[in-house]
Amino acid sequence: MAELTLEDIAKKVGVSRSTVSRVINGSLNVNSEIRRRVMDVIHETGYHPNAAARSLASQRSGVIGLMLPRSVSSFFTDPFFPQLTQGVAYGCNKNDLTLSLYLVGNKEDEEKIYPRISRRGLLDGILIQAGQPDDRLIDYLDHSRVPNVILGRPFVLNGANYIDVDNIEAAANATRHLIKLGYERIATITGTQNSAVTLDRLEGYTLAMKQAGREIDDSLIVEGDFTEGGGYEAMQRLLPARPDAVFSASDIMAVGAMRAVQDAGLEIPGDIAFVGFDDIPMASSAVIKLTTIRQPILQFGIKAVELLLDIITNGKQPARRVMLETELVIRESCGCHKVNI
Amino acid sequence: MAELTLEDIAKKVGVSRSTVSRVINGSLNVNSEIRRRVMDVIHETGYHPNAAARSLASQRSGVIGLMLPRSVSSFFTDPFFPQLTQGVAYGCNKNDLTLSLYLVGNKEDEEKIYPRISRRGLLDGILIQAGQPDDRLIDYLDHSRVPNVILGRPFVLNGANYIDVDNIEAAANATRHLIKLGYERIATITGTQNSAVTLDRLEGYTLAMKQAGREIDDSLIVEGDFTEGGGYEAMQRLLPARPDAVFSASDIMAVGAMRAVQDAGLEIPGDIAFVGFDDIPMASSAVIKLTTIRQPILQFGIKAVELLLDIITNGKQPARRVMLETELVIRESCGCHKVNI
DNA sequence: TAAAGACGTGGGAGCGCTCTCACGCTTTAT
């Protein structure tokens, strides 16, 4: 059997192409008896409209893209991205959208992916993970007129639509918690130097420290790279500065850092307390349960899809900024019992 | 400016639509001077062909799908799937394909996703992760004529094209390693009961044991569920049986199980040795470095894409089965030094 | 009672490509 078309269905029912199209697209003005008969034939025959034809005629594909730039090499080492992807996928399912995933591996991929994104007719819009400041992609997208939403605050704003969690406030909150618990030498392990997330979380730390009248001691600020190994090494560099508490800019780095602390023969939270960021599943299942900032990662993905949909329908003006709230989840690693008990 | 079309480019250069199309599609029979001029105009104008129109006319979309069924709920707890996704993404990049990701969250999603997949014109083919035996999807796909490749051995074969690692041999290999090291009470933590991977890895374990003349002791076989928590609980159930070595059907379960062992005040590998399966990044970065079976996960994804491409081009007959080799990676958790030093 | 509106339906045009065929020209074989 050849592939069925709208016209075939119409012929079988004895109506016109247009009527069948109306039934499929849920138009109101169709006689209910005819609607029923059309539906029946569609189910019997297992007919599905051709997506390409539909996209071409309607100028809408029902597909959105999710792009994770090259700088996000940690796709499979940090559970953050899989979870984000899942959130976006759910958002797509909810809104009857199909998700295209663009994982950029290397420079070569990058060259190939750009044109694929700008090709009209394939994507109705795209979600892009914010990356390094030198990321050419966001510029590139401003020129092409593909509706887009940046996941996370981009470095240069100029009119960009983005969604982000309030990293500054969240980090400040985490730091304040450690301050309140009476720790004297509170350190922080930051993320990769030149990313907005890193900057914001560091700013939150600094803010809370200053507000509490504490000096900022540079030896208590070390750079990680959002990987477990990076956290381990950062902690090794940090140990000589004798911190009694650490705010880590991501859970996965905190896990690495805690391992370094244990390897050094110290206790958590007895000798060094920890607060992380993300609340990945491992945070609650690790040997020492991690106190951390919970990001609504699934919600983040879902909201991002909805924001993009809004832009697709109503245009990118005015620029939209969505901020999501976070929450401090208290477990064992911060040593709360010190004061509570 | 309105969107450019082929015809616009043709007019600017002073040739016909057909010639521009030939240039874009790399046809040989084009005068090189004209080709150059066409290329120039394309670059100047930033023209990109419309994907929908192209798909409609050529009956090829250049998009393939990756479907992870509902039973794969562990998308973001087990790094296996993100890594697999990455492999598939690289395979797509290499072959100038776009990847659509279908993550099924719940029953409702499932209903919505089926028709999206069968819609012609959107997908050239699809990769499906093998799941439970009652998975309706694979049946469903056999009826629709979407070219497909199953990732992992499906329960019912009938003509299915699939790619898998040799789980039986790999598991046997892992078990033989423990046997060779002189362990007496070798246990295994299996995956979710009714999945082909679980069955195969268990069969490998049984095979190696029998070949070595060992009795199969049912109290040394416990079921996990491919999560860290599941591994922890499985190990707790296993401890009373006093194993001195464990082959875990996945690394992430091994990590959980090792935690249970430590929580029980026992040493690894001194009291209980471990071999895992997968070689996820955590295996080499955990506190106790895990001896494990390395699956070529990235390769797996890339090969899967190539296999699918072959099927798209040359038809699904004859059925193809691709088997990938694995490798035993020896680290600390198996206690190799016991015999070597 | 006639004009105006609402409703349900059909048909044509068109979305922007690819693909086949036909045409004229040049090169090669007979």
Added chain:
DNA sequence: ATAAAGCGTGAGAGCGCTCCCACGTCTTTA
């Protein structure tokens, strides 16, 4: 010298939908 084959090009048809307009029928309003 002539036929055959090859090359580069253009034009037409068609991929399977959506969208708009026109048309007939029935209902509402002045």
